[in-house]
Amino acid sequence: RKGYLALESEGAECHFRNIKIKELPSTNPKPDQVAKVDEGFKSLFTGLDLAGWKTEPDAWKAAGGHLRAAGKADLVSEKTFDRFELVFDCKMPAKSKGKWFVEFGTNQLQSIGNADASGRGKWNRVVVTVGPGEVSWSVNGRPIGKVDPGVAAGPIRFKPAEGLELMNVFVRELKEK
Numbered sequence: 001r002k003g004y005l006a007l008e009s010e011g012a013e014c015h016f017r018n019i020k021i022k023e024l025p026s027t028n029p030k031p032d033q034v035a036k037v038d039e040g041f042k043s044l045f046t047g048l049d050l051a052g053w054k055t056e057p058d059a060w061k062a063a064g065g066h067l068r069a070a071g072k073a074d075l076v077s078e079k080t081f082d083r084f085e086l087v088f089d090c091k092m093p094a095k096s097k098g099k100w101f102v103e104f105g106t107n108q109l110q111s112i113g114n115a116d117a118s119g120r121g122k123w124n125r126v127v128v129t130v131g132p133g134e135v136s137w138s139v140n141g142r143p144i145g146k147v148d149p150g151v152a153a154g155p156i157r158f159k160p161a162e163g164l165e166l167m168n169v170f171v172r173e174l175k176e177k
Helices: none
Strands: 060-063 066-069 075-081 084-091 101-104 110-113 124-130 135-139 142-147 154-159 165-173
Antiparallel strands (some): 075 154, 084 165, 135 142
């Protein structure tokens, strides 16, 4: 296999030292056994705290690599984005009837979220591509929707339902076509 190495501490302070890495001869892995090349995604959530986000006190809790909505206040990125791809994992409690949304832009606000109860109680991967010409999104690799036109630059805003959990929140800014 061929890919990246990661040292992880699961959120607790950890010190590494005297690490030695020796490259072994290739086993000529098949393409599906090789890690993807870095696509330029940057983490928007440290896994530890709300750095880079604005919200009301105690409305969101960060712990163990998860963000959990504890109230009704929005979670808003401090940075604004124009053209970008957003990837995140989300989960709602199995018996929840609440609806959550993620919004983009300023003058033409666009929302996507869970309009039905499918996928509750389990983790779902959401991928959203946002630009002035179009907003499109998929859940667990299945295309869900597309809206024309897109939106103007603005922050990313999660509008929660109680119990919404988020993790692995990444963004990649896209270049103009």
